[in-house]
Amino acid sequence: MYVAVKGGERAIANAHRLLDHERRGDRAVPELSPTQIDEQLALAVDRVMSEGSLYDRGLAALAIKQARGDLIEAIFLVRAYRTTLPRFGYSNPVDTGRMAIRRRISATYKDLPGGQVLGPTFDYTHRLIDFALAAEREVAEPLTAPVGPDTETPRVTDMIANDDLIERNLKTDETKPVGDLTRDPLAFPADRDLRLQNLARGDEGFLLALGYSTQRGYGRNHPFVGEIRMGEVEIELEIPELGLTASLGAVTLTECQMVNQFKGSLTEPARFTRGYGLSFGHCERRAMSMALVDRALRAKEFGEERKGPAQDEEFVLSHSDNVQSTGFVEHLKLPHYVDFQAELALLRQMRSEFEARQASSHPEAAE
Amino acid sequence: MSATAENYRGYNFAYLDEQTKRMIRRAILKAIAIPGYQVPFASREMPMPYGWGTGGVQVTAAILGPDDILKVIDQGADDTTNAVSIRQFFEKTAGVQTTTETGKATIIQTRHRIPEATLQDHQVLVYQVPIPEPLRFLEPRETETRTMHALAEYGLMHVKLYEDIAQHGHIAKTYDYPVLVAERYVMAPSPIPKFDNPKMHQSGALQLFGAGREKRIYAIPPHTEVVSLDFEDHPFEPTKFTEPCALCGALDSYLDEVITDDKGGRMFVCSDTHHCESRRAEGHVGALGTPITPVTEAAE
């Protein structure tokens, strides 16, 4: 006699209990705290905040702990939480020109006002495993330099723009509100505001691969890193009822401004073009990749031939979101018995027809 | 309110906030007004992964009221893991009554099946949809497929069916078999087996389709014409089974194949578990089944 499988509910509950056990691991090993993750795995926290589209270090750290270090799972947790949050208003655009700089480099000028500031970077570290780190070794205090109150760090692209050698940033059309892809479904063709929003929360690996592909000829756009800057900017909210602008605090941002191949026409003098990348926290790789892809997606605007995947708006924007991608890829493990059975039935029918045809064309073989 | 529902007090009834529900209801109303047309909607991130029923869950959440009785099935069964998970979600966040009995439910959320029992006017069937665009694998571009729908340019769909017959001697589509709704829009019925396609035609129940990741909602209003695409000389044929259900002896239901050993042993049983159980409760017995006494709810 056959008894159908039952007890899905208990199986699920038990699986979740086991998962919780595995997450904790050996009870003899001290448990990680979200604060430790925030302090010592800060770049993982930055990535989760960026792709989770929510600036909350503590929450991102907790999500990483809950997700056992699976960052896409952590991003998913943050997103699902974010979507339930009420929206009180929209801040003023942040001014990265007034950033409290912790790192600032330009690949286009040797020296410039505000100087090159290396800051905390893996660049020029030799990638040698530091075995001493396995134990808790001493860490030297960082050196500091005095920063004068007058030290200004103007954006490199603004300086190029003063000479009218780079395209101007388009004036915002005040009558047309900035799109919001968390509130409205994405429609094609998408304007740059929506494209940048999409890329800002896009999967780092996907952006990196696409950005890389433009460098290898799949939509080449001759990039120079005009500037990468990282530091804190203030978030300000206007409260019209009170007639004042309130500071809500500061967030860490990484901004990358690419200076790309120039364009001109009969009526317009030639100017460099721009690609833009912005990220929460210190996420240089994703800000740079985003800037490359942003520029690639502007191919149509500049009348460039579109032949690389990075230039294909529908392709890029439809596949950049790792919460969507992982859900759909992983859904394949859900039961598909019904569809598989339908395929089996047809396959068996076709096989028996095939065998009947074979038998009738070779009657002797049927003996 | 049940004890578990207490833990979710911070969330609104059925999880989504009322503003979002209104937005989804507007999309549903538009979808009902234009049968088979895919209405874009601002799909939200849900606490379950995209591709796991977020579209269906959002539609259900938007139409669910405290007096509704909810049934959730996956592959026709109430006890498959994802069906259990979604049912628990609504038990927790809405505290509504749930059931496994098809006739008792006012809302049935489904993945991949339509129940065997004929649905009635007071019922709503909510489908979970992975890829809402029936033309997607013929034309990947959204801008182009929207134009094709707008102009009812569906020749390409038949090219696909033509290719199948030329290659395989049959239309090789066995699930998610495209249909023409109310003589206007070609629609993907979600990956239900083509066996279920005739049940969509002139159904008394309202049929709603939610695709969360792809951000589309569409609908078949009650008593609407739904025709499976075919050729005059290669007409649509639902999958037929040559043997009855091993447990209840049903001859006209969709069957799951169960492998019983590694020597080719297999049996076929109803995919609609409630259908099978109620038939057995009525005294029907299949070749491998045993008579059972009627039970009201599955003992859990």
Next chain:
Amino acid sequence: MNDPLLVVEGLAKSYGGRMGCADVSFTLEPGEVLAIVGESGSGKTTLLNLISGQLPPDQGRVAYRMRDGALRNILDLTEAERRFLARTDWGFVHQDARNGLRMGVSAGGNIGERLMGIGDRHYGKIRDVALNWLDRVEIDPARIDDKPGQFSGGMRQRLQIARNLVTNPRLVFMDEPTGGLDVSVQARLLDLIRGLVAELGLAVVLVTHDLAVARLLSHRILVMKGGYVIEAGLTDRVLDDPQEAYTQLLVSSVLAA
């Protein structure tokens, strides 16, 4: 004389500061083959895209005589009407067959697509029509289930023609239909096109840089330079007795070749 099939008046198009074409007017009679010749960049492809409704002009109009006899500006047609026209009463033969064929679909499916697009729903009949057309364009009907990728360049081009002609269009646009093919393959294709055009009474607007192709296929010629039509007339007259210095250069260069 018949009523004209196509009336083009004062067409102009520029791209930003660059001119595509300007001040182009002509009429096309049913069954007439008109060649538009010129060097690359002369505006002939722009003109073809304008009159086939694929590019909106800055000025001018393109009127087409519908099957009901009414002359209608194609820009006033709805997108639905224009697309329907393009897949029933018109054909478009691209230089690169890959742009005109569905490379993932069999030869039979390629030919049958237009029929299915206008509502044919009988597999057997569609297949019979496809077999017949393969034969007419000199492709072995046994290859009906092969995909165009398995075909040679010349076969692909013939398949593209069959795919266009299956709905009995009255007007076919051709963009360098023999471009990129070997000379012997070209000759066979030209023969086939000439035969079909005569047999079916097709009107054709043919863009080519190859005056030999124009001479073989067309009744009349427009010579384009810098976006303007600089000379027009009967093909034999223009090629044997060119009036404009530029046309004389074109003709002499083909003679030298």
